[in-house]
Amino acid sequence: MIPPHGGQLRPIAERFGLPLEGLLDFSANINPEGPPASVFTTLHKALEDPATLTDYPDLQQSALKQAIASYAQVTAQNIVVANGFVPLLEAVLRTLPIRRCLLPVPAFNEYRKALARARVEVVPHPLSEHLNFRYDLDSAPRTDAILMANPQNPTGVLHDLATILAIVKRAAREGVHVLLDEAFIDYTPEHSLAPLVERYPNLIVFRSVTKFHGIPGLRVAYLAANPALTAEMELNLPPWPITTLAAEAVRAALTDLPYAERTRMLNRERREYVQHELHNLGIATYPAAANYLLLRPPSHMDTNNLWQRLIREHGIVLRDCANYEALAPGHLRAAIRTEPANERLIEALRQAMQGPAKQS
Known part of the structure; x- marks a missing residue:
């Protein structure tokens, strides 16, 4: 069952038999810098x-x-x-x-x-x-x-x-x-x-x-x-x-106005980097201005399988968008996080899209 919202890591950890602290959450659109x-x-x-x-x-x-x-x-x-x-x-x-x-x-x-x-x-x-x-x-x-x-x-x-x-x-x-x-x-x-x-x-x-x-x-x-x-x-x-x-x-x-200005600058730079890398992988995105991207992997891919593989093999949780009304099947949503986390996401997607699924 798809979680009704992002950030629902505990039921995902229980479903896949994984430690909660081992999951990297890209499903919730929260400032990765943390509070001021x-x-x-x-x-x-x-x-x-x-x-x-x-x-x-x-x-x-x-x-x-x-x-x-x-x-x-x-x-x-x-x-x-x-x-x-x-x-x-x-x-x-x-x-x-x-x-x-x-x-x-x-x-x-x-x-x-x-x-x-x-x-x-x-x-x-x-x-x-x-x-x-x-x-x-x-x-x-x-x-x-x-x-x-x-x-x-x-x-x-x-x-x-x-x-x-x-x-x-x-x-x-x-x-x-x-x-x-x-x-x-x-x-x-x-x-x-x-x-x-x-x-x-x-x-x-x-x-x-x-x-x-x-x-x-x-x-x-x-x-x-x-x-x-x-x-x-x-x-x-x-x-x-x-x-x-x-x-x-x-x-x-x-x-804290300096915090707000820094957040906008970092998010813009990080989002542009992630979009560029996703396009290199053949993953389409839409013009976005917030701290998340809606992704559309190539049509031949099983998006739900990709979502599960990212969790099982890499501990990365995206938002499966299959329960959004009037949104065509095959979409995922990814939050924009810190540079190391974003790089980890890109590498995980690269491996998941190229190689066969590992046995769970």
């Missing part, structure tokens, strides 16, 4: 004060919202925080009168699940692989909302700000809400629409802190929207969604 050093310093200092654990977190999360607002170039009144993207999306669906939602696919699998739980009719809109999964919604049916991502997952394809803004403007004229997931926009922040939420009340932008800053274990995400909407959404979230430690860590991470 300031996060560790902040957490150590916070734990020296017993009140960090004995007092309730700030119910309003005022300091956290202000730090996020400064980072995203909005006001604190534009921000809602929660312990992950899914709780935020569910709060939106409880707040807005959405009955039918357009879902361009392939897309993050949790979109459809959240819509189904909210009893929203999903209207899938398959994107063309031949057009590199570009958003072409001219022929899409009319709905109450559009749920989309920039950059996309699993493709990594980025649309520039003007392209997404044109969709938002057209949707505004038609009374349609645009729910825009920007979980990986930190790699190209100049294309974020978050600063425009005051101008377009139909726009709701979701952002993640944990992927880019390497702290997924702390579970923090936020959305930016018009203040009239955020006030209502706050009422549809449970109290205390963010722990004190998580809030302190995120505030430290967001103010």
Whole structure:
């Protein structure tokens, strides 16, 4: 069975009878540099004060919202925080009168699940692989909302700000809400629409802190929207969604601007290297702007067999994309990691594509 998400190493280790610590994870798109050093310093200092654990977190999360607002170039009144993207999306669906939602696919699998739980009719809109999964919604049916991502997952394809803004403007004229997931926009922040939420009340932008800053274990995400909407959404979230430690860590991470610039530079260089080497192996990729690549090995290869061989023979875990809706069979997704890890991946793929499978 294919894991429903990346980063699920324990069930994979159990399935293949391998030690967990021996697996190299390319299935989860987390910054391989780890958290900024300031996060560790902040957490150590916070734990020296017993009140960090004995007092309730700030119910309003005022300091956290202000730090996020400064980072995203909005006001604190534009921000809602929660312990992950899914709780935020569910709060939106409880707040807005959405009955039918357009879902361009392939897309993050949790979109459809959240819509189904909210009893929203999903209207899938398959994107063309031949057009590199570009958003072409001219022929899409009319709905109450559009749920989309920039950059996309699993493709990594980025649309520039003007392209997404044109969709938002057209949707505004038609009374349609645009729910825009920007979980990986930190790699190209100049294309974020978050600063425009005051101008377009139909726009709701979701952002993640944990992927880019390497702290997924702390579970923090936020959305930016018009203040009239955020006030209502706050009422549809449970109290205390963010722990004190998580809030302190995120505030430290967001103010470390040299870390962010270095992350963007390293990711761009590493991604270009991996793409070049993959193409030399005959593995196709798509134009990506995030910290992962969608791979398509040659059509004669059994992709699931390749995925298993990489695990059994090399301890390398890619994301098998067979469970992505409307994505043609034969795709894998690989995160961008450090130089030694990336070289290990390329060599493992070279061996797995050239030689016969070893007996397990």
